[in-house]
Amino acid sequence: MQEVLSYPPSEHTKLMNLCVLLGRKNIFIKPTLYDRGYPLRELGLRIPIPSFDPDAVPPPAPTPDAGYSSTQKNAVIFLEAKGGGSDEDQVEKFYYIQQHPETLVATSNKLQINEINLIIDFGIICSNIEKISEDNKRNPLPFPVLYYDEKQKLLSSSNLIKASFLNPDIIEAFSDPISIPRLPLVNIPFSSYDYPENAAYFIQKIMIMVLSKSGKLGKYERFPPLEEIVTQEYPLFNLLGKREFHELIVTVERILYRLFPDDNPDSSFDINKYREVKKGKIFLRRRSLKKFLGILESSAIEYQKYRRGTMQTKLSRWDNSKLDSQRDLYDQIDQFFDPTLFFTKNYDADDE
């Protein structure tokens, strides 16, 4: 039996899931913000603050991880997930928003708030209280901190940080520790902090989406660009960050192009052209789907090993010379993603 692989989620991903549960009705933990009338409205809300730095182009736009609001109370709370330490620059911008409510009201109507007597709270939700405390000693945080202790299975307000929430509702919401007997991750299976450490996990997810899309298209229907497939099928990929997402798409698109080239110059790949059906079962490149996914998994792992620790390295071009031209392409499929064969040189994205 094939060995089961492990892609441990980042602390940030765990905290993001905790943020979701605090603002949505659920059976796993007490949704203290939802219960008090502050449902989760938006993840990663982008709040442009041109007045913070009038010379900056584009203007600064912090994106707190989770935003909750009460229309009735005209109050907002943002939680920022921190698996490690705090970010002074980010905290400064959050503080600016708190002092300038008009910047938030101008951003989005998703929060369903208005400017009159608007209360804006920010909080840090963390899993490494030591690191946050050290940062706080150097530069005191203006916002309270909620500490998720995974071992104790508790979320509680930290008394190491002096700051408090402004809104009495929110103070009350976190006055008692919240028991977290189980923290499900299925709402937000990944976040930006999982890449590139778990690059293979992302490649696998994309491959499933591509196969899923292939099943919805006819044999001669054009495949949309990969980026479109991924953002439509799984918009959570937008949490990754533009640069990381682009890099991932380029990688997978090249793999797919090599495997399933399309004659049409406007299209990068076409899986269904290479699809065969034998006795009711679908085969891709002569491999059963199960076998095919197995190959992809091994290849994605190889890629991940190569990719780890090379955050700044650009991808190299495909090196076709390593392919044995005497052998059928299909028979080399198992080696197809070997990064040492195909990503040997530094790649300059500007050449594309």
Added chain:
Amino acid sequence: MYTELEKAICNISQEDEEEAEEERLAEGKSTQKKYLKALPIESNIQLENVKIDKNIEFLPTSEKSIKILKLTRFSKITYSYLDMLDKRYWILYSLDNSLDIKKDIKNLIQQNNSHLDYTWFSSTSLMKLSSGYSKTRFSMKFLNLFRNENIPMKRLSLQLSAEDASDIVENLITNPFIGKGACFSNIEVLLSYNQGDFIKTRLSMDGSINISRGNSINDVLEFQKKVIQGHYKPIVEKIEQEFSTEYISTNNGIEIKGDILSIKLSSKLENLEFFTNNLLKGTNPFRFLGFVNKIDDEHYMVDVLDLHNFGHFDIEVFPDELLINLPKGTCGNSIMRLFTLCQGTIDPSARLSGGAGSAVIPS
């Protein structure tokens, strides 16, 4: 073929021969009678796009949404009706031998990406639909597929008939030993919607309805409607509308709508690696492929590709619970299959609910 249907209707009123007929069936002998069957097929495809074998032909009728299914088996021809009045839930009415017609349907459904599936009636659904009626016969089938040692049996298979077996059913469910594997695979009930009319009908896990006795074709149709339109369809719609997750992404952020699903187990799964590997074999009955991510010994994440229509979803696996994130637009029938098979292979007491706690299948 109209004569054949006439016969079927007549057959269900031949009470006097019933006992002899049952004896024949009990002895494993084939019966001469042709019993009416209603076999539902969940479809996400137009009939003209269905890949059919050479022995199958669909003939038109004056009604566009009703076709005649012509089947040729060893040069013998039979006819059945395919009712597509509901585009999603087709019903095949047939007088063919049960094994033969089910084999032909299996060939249609079980092709990769067929966009066709059975309707999946869990033990919970069978109990719900049979409540309030006299249960004249039932079968239980449980296979401990994932070798869960918390269930004290490798398999359980039993069939029981009685004038009214309702109390026996209750006793079996609460029995400390048998109750652990008490998963219904079919239940026969005696029902009557109009005075003087009655039918004896068996509803199975795949949604098929077999009529063994009675005098009212209207009652057959009424029951069939209750099963699919009144019970199954609203559950699948609820899953797809309320218990699927939508991430609405704009330049300003991401909004989450909908809810996740939970299959809560009363008996803990012991070996999650064995479970996830077997779940994703790509073979019957689950028909799932995908990737597994082991977070720790008691926590796995699974990316699932459903071979029936190539839909995808995520499952988070704990020893006592499966959490499902079904993307908006994905077929809810996949969840019905997963849940029904979980009851049949892991835990008959498994319960399907939303992430906020509300039950998906009324009990």
